[in-house]
Amino acid sequence: MPTRKIKPHLSPGRYFMQGDEAVAEGAIAAGCRFYAGYPITPASEVILRIEKRLREVGGVYFQGEDEIASIAACIGASWTGTKAMTATSGPGFDLMIENLGYAIMTETPLVLVNVQRAGPSTGQAARPSQGDFHQARYASHGDYKIIVLSPWSVQEMFDMGVKAFNLAEEFRTPVIILTDEAVGHLREPLDIPEEIEIFDREHDPSAPPFGMDPENPAPMPLFGDGADLLITGSTHTEWGLRRTRDPETQKKLITHLIGKIRHHLDEIVEIDEKYMKDAEIALVAYGISARSALEATRRLREKGIKAGFLRLKTIWPFYDELIRNILKGVAKIFVPEMNVGHLNKELERVLNIPVISITRIDSTVLTPGEIVKKVEEEL
Amino acid sequence: MEYEIKLKADWCKGCYICVKICPKKVFDISETEGKHGFREVVIARSEDCIGCMLCENFCPDFAIEVMRREYANKEN
């Protein structure tokens, strides 16, 4: 896998930035040169920052007439070899779902930032929520696997901005950065490093446009290679010929779409663990809730409770085996989230121990205090 | 004799645009059904062809090519 080290466009050092701005900077650093989007609260700040940077680096900023046009333009751009991104929130993401499925089906690298807001529907534009946990995974119809990252800080908005592109290029898939209004609008210090590692897709003009290997992604030709590409959202052979009545082709295709991610979980999934060595209980969280959960874990430890902390930096694919291993020996887990209970359901599926959900559905960030209180009540 | 007409029977769908559009009635509809179950087009009077290209231009299936004989020979 050909990675290379490059200097980011910003000189190394400490900056003070908003989450939305940081993800834009991360994208530019990773080589994103095409952005298409439609303004939407609380993601509009991504547009403002990236439009400015794209002008500086000679990229393209396209403000689509709607979110549908925006994601479509990104996918078209990606097939010319250009790294492309869009950012949106719930109502906009809903519109993008059909073409998200197209990007999945055509194995098009793409980064999609979803800054969650309170829903359903118009909801509360400038208030956070974590309600779209399952939607990010299962939004489009049909069977597939997708990668979803969950930053918890401005620093991670930058770092995962880079990582998302690397994963998208390597596995030829859309990657969703699922954040929320709290992290998106948060202002914090951000450290830009001397060098970052980036990955460019394996460009092979003579390769078939699609992969059929049950375990690995395939190299990718581009428009203008002279390859007479047949790119289609219909079920296809590796050369893009439509096979809309053949069960065998459908099976091979789905096996590939699932397998190319399922067989690389160790490369894709990142889970952060703290205080787990002697943990008897654990707090499992992601995104902004994880910040409160970490503080809650520290306070519980101070009170003598052997609490451990697990943070899903990658929320999809869900790495059942790894999570089971990390939580071996833990008797009970607590799952703080800002929704009616999403991650807890996945953990219930995977574990045999009690999973206790600590939720807030009032579009407000959970506090460490209330997490500690709930844990103490249960113990 | 000036024009040579090539007819790709495999691509013909029996829409008969060529049969009806030809000002010289070069084509006929076959008396019998072909292997695909319909009556295909046959070249009946190629010597009457005036090279107007209506058949080639309006065949939706690219089943007809009309060429000046000297070019046709060069190709062969």
Next chain:
Amino acid sequence: MKDYMEWIRTSVFPTNFCPGCGHGIILKAIAHAMSQLDIDRKKTVFVSGIGCSGWISSPYIKADTLHVTHGRAIAYATGVKLANPELTVIVIGGDGDIASIGGNHLIHAARRNIDLTVIMADNQNYGMTGGQFSPTTPQGAKTTTSPYGFQERPFDMVKLVKAAGAQYVARYTVAHFPQMVNALKKAIKTNGFAFLHFLSTCPTHFGRRNITSDPYEFLQYLRKNSISVSNATEKDYAKKIVIGEF
């Protein structure tokens, strides 16, 4: 094989089009035009959507083809063109793909005057799904979802796209082969948004229910009911097909 056949993917022939479908004639006109313009086939991308017209380029044209979701071809094409302006990008769609679900993308692309050529293969119904009405179905026409006559009024696509800001707009029918080829050449050479409204024939559905199921007779009908824009009066716009450059 003639020069224009270089643009045709014969390996997947015969086509899936119905016998006598006008889309095959449009495909041929495109091949002629591209060949005559001497465009670099390796730097050309055809973007098409869902429906019978989507098949005109995917898979039948031998160049880079992008077959996308319904109605979104123009949006995808915009992304391709903006990301790599060296490519010649052409969109092909039908009355549903371009004017119904894709209507918004059409008018915005025209407004932006983005360097694309959009070919609308209009057979005045939704052929692939069984002949339902579309935004270009004439008022009173019989379709599978208007068995007693279409109640709504259709778009005048030329007026619509011109008002939206397109740089080159032309209308012809599949009975006007050399005119289609010339209009295609002009449209592709236009450095801006070019829109071609090509009336096509659907003998299987729209034709059978309203005009004729005979492909040749349908072509004759289009010829007889067309009038050049230079000769047309206001009354003609309601009853005839006004062809030409607008």
